[in-house]
Amino acid sequence: MPVDLRGALRTALDVDAPPLQLERIGERVARRVRSLQRRRSRSMLSVAALVALIAVFAGGQETAVFYPAIAAAPAPAPSPLAT
């Protein structure tokens, strides 16, 4: 005889769900919103950090032209020993 799985599962799952606690769901929604806000502010911070890095890098490009001139300058003479 074939097993009536549908009937068996329906019987098994025909249970009373616990009372719906809307306030608990509301708390979870509030937690979710707060976590989303935190994540958004963190991502905004990382965007700001990225912008700052780009600015530094772009500034570095300009100053890079300056380094060969420094390298070509004569080295300062060693200071005499104080005896």
Next chain:
Amino acid sequence: MGSWESHQPTIDAARAGEGAALEALISAIWPHAFRIALSILRHPMAAEDAAQEACARVVAAIGGLRSSAAFGVWFYRLVVRESMRIERRAPAHEVLDPNALASATPLTDALVRADIFRALGVLPARQRAVVALHYYADLNSREIAEILGTPEGTVRYHLSLARRRLESLLSAHRPAVPAEVLFDAG
């Protein structure tokens, strides 16, 4: 349970941000969320946790749902995803206590329930999800594939495997399960 057509006006209103409609919708989906989660997790407290989280996600994101017709698949996806997350974090090793589910249920029903949940426990969580979505929520393999994010063929394969295992397990437990509940008359 597979069709949400009768709930379309409520879903539309909830999507539009009407608080009363959202509350009515959550009240309507709550038992289904709990039962699907229960069939995957087999533990009432874990199932309540999963159902609450899925309902919270519905509340938080229903405004962004592209159409009311997509609600059923979307809702079941949230329930299954949350149940699987809880299952991965803390798989239920203990046998479900049928008396903890519904004290008003007659003892024979509770025993049937215990047998079936014990048999479900033998299946991997993903197969339990497929079985619940097919046999309890009345969804077809295309809808289940959409919910689980797997090819339709994989769903059919899991369903066939689960069906064979459940049939053999439940046939073996025949003495504890009344025949009129488990077996076809013909």
